[in-house]
Amino acid sequence: MPALVVRSLRPAARRLTTSLSASTPASVSATRSASTTTMRAPAQPVASKSATTKAAPRPYVRAAKPATYSARSKTAAAAAASPAPPKAQAADPEAATAPSSTAAEDLPPLPDAPPATYNPDAPPVDWSSSFHGLSTTAFSPETARILMAPIEPDDIEMKPDGIIYLPEIKYRRILNLAFGPGGWGLAPRGELAVGDKIVSREYALVVGGRFVGQARGECGYFGGDDGVTTAGEGCKSNALMRCCKDLGIASELWDPRFIRRFKEKYCREVWVEHVATKKRRQIWVRNDCPPVYPYTLVKK
Secondary structure (H helix, E strand, O other): OHHHHHHHHHHHHHHHHHHHHHOOOHHHHHHHHHHHHHHHOOOOOOOOHHHHHOOOOOOOOOOOOOOOOOHHHHHHHHHHHOOOOOOOOOOOHHHHHOOOOOOHHHOOOOOOOOOOOOOOOOOOOOOOOOOOOOOOOOOOHHHHHHHOOOOOHHHOEEOOOOOEEOOHHHHHHHHHHHHOOOOEEEEEOOOOEEOOOEEEEEEEEEEOOEEEEEEEEEEEOOOOHHHHHHHHHHHHHHHHHHHHHHHOOOHHHHOHHHHHHHHHHHEEEEEEEEOOOOOEEEEEEEOOOOOOOOEEEOOO
16 A cells, blocks of 8 residues: 555656746846856955055165264253253342352461461461472572572582582581571471481471471481481481572582583592502592592502
């Protein structure tokens, strides 16, 4: 029974399918073809991102630099860029317009400044370190002529090694003649330095309450307490001779031309013999002075 029903229904189903195919509307076919065409249509060209976002490149032009450039111009530009701080308002209008004082009158006087006039009540000067009155004024012409007068050849002495010198006592006589006894003095500038074979000390020459010059004197030392005392006095005399160079006293003794002329005219070399060792050597002496102890002139 079922098999007969299936067979009878097959022709009817075949006819129904044919009729449905013939009755399909044209709009449905058109829609299908249009969609197919749209899907298969070639894609339109899309503009590149760089072309739409970037403009055409412009030629590079180098910016011109200013004619001069320095740290000062840079600082000035920074100062011009920053706003100036507001000025404080002065409480007193006259004080705001008054010129600023250098406050020089408020400063203390310079140390060791020479007074306009001599004041006996003024505090004493520490000459161990002071330069009070240095180069404040020149000495009078009369004093200058005494200090710089040419020295007499008879006053010059000579050492055996050929060094000429003026005895220390003659420097003192010149100072006494120029300034008077008590008008000058030597002030020590430190302690006496005692070495193995020499002592030295620095002194300042003071004239009329004014610093004139300073020098370090020296003298040979052979040991013992008594030797230190004698060497210290010789050290002071040597410092005086050196300080007097600043006053022009016996300045010829440091002139090489004068030394050569003096030795040629007034001195000579001789052979002598040492009294104790009997050793012979050549020494310098003045023409008018024979050799002194411990040397004796060698007879030819």
